[in-house]
Amino acid sequence: MYTVVKQIHFCYGHRLMNYDGQCRHPHGHNGRAEFEMSAERLDARGMVTDFTDIKNAMKDWIDAEIDHKMLLRKDDPAVKVFGDMGEPVFVMDENPTAESISKLFYDKAKSLGFPVRRVSVWETETSFATYSG
Numbered sequence: 817m818y819t820v821v822k823q824i825h826f827c828y829g830h831r832l833m834n835y836d837g838q839c840r841h842p843h844g845h846n847g848r849a850e851f852e853m854s855a856e857r858l859d860a861r862g863m864v865t866d867f868t869d870i871k872n873a874m875k876d877w878i879d880a881e882i883d884h885k886m887l888l889r890k891d892d893p894a895v896k897v898f899g900d901m902g903e904p905v906f907v908m909d910e911n912p913t914a915e916s917i918s919k920l921f922y923d924k925a926k927s928l929g930f931p932v933r934r935v936s937v938w939e940t941e942t943s944f945a946t947y948s949g
Contacts, residue, residue, distance in 0.1 A: 819854045819933065820863070822870040826878050830887040830912040831894065842886065842894065848938040849878065849921050853931045865930060873928050874921070887912035914938070914945035922947045 829844040851874060855864045885904040888895050889911050898905045910916040918937040925932040926949065934948035 817854050817856060818858060818864045819852060820865065820867065820870075821853075822851045822867050822874070824849045824851070824871070824875045824878055826883040828882055828885060828887050828906075828912075831892070832911045832913065833889050833892055835911070845939045847917075848944075849874075849918075850936040850938075850944075851921070851925055851930070852933045852935070853925075854933040855931050870925075870930065873930070874925060877924060878921075882906055882917075887917070914943070915947065918945050918947040922949060 826847050826849065827844065828847055829842060830839075831842045832839045851870055853865050853870065858864065885906045886894070886898050887906045887908060888898070890907050890909055895905055895907055906912075908916060908920070914937045918935045921937065922932055922935040925935065932949070934946055936944050936946040938944040
């Protein structure tokens with residue numbers, strides 16, 4: 817099995833609903849996503865997939881949809897508040913935890929045809945979550 821990994825950095829804000837800790841308040845992170853792609857065989861170029869292809873697809877999507885936006889659960893009252901203020905919001909079905917963000921990124925990479933094996937999302941330098949399909 818061959819494996820390649822591409823990291824993409826991004827910034828985002830969020831808060832968690834139904835949570836008693838500090839993350840119930842709006843706050844931000846300098847996040848990092850790690851995309852692991854794997855294949856049994858290399859393509860005609862001798863690659864699992866080109867790092868540039870991952871960057872062009874996933875970084876462009878993250879920059880457009882996630883970077884410097886508030887990630888909020890769809891029933892969070894702050895969705896309307898931030899929207900009314902003209903602030904950029906990305907609405908999620910689930911709490912915007914590192915776990916749910918890693919699944920969001922995994923699903924996006926998969927939908928674009930990448931041979932994604934797992935996606936990890938770091939909230940901090942020492943804390944991350946991973947989703948593998």
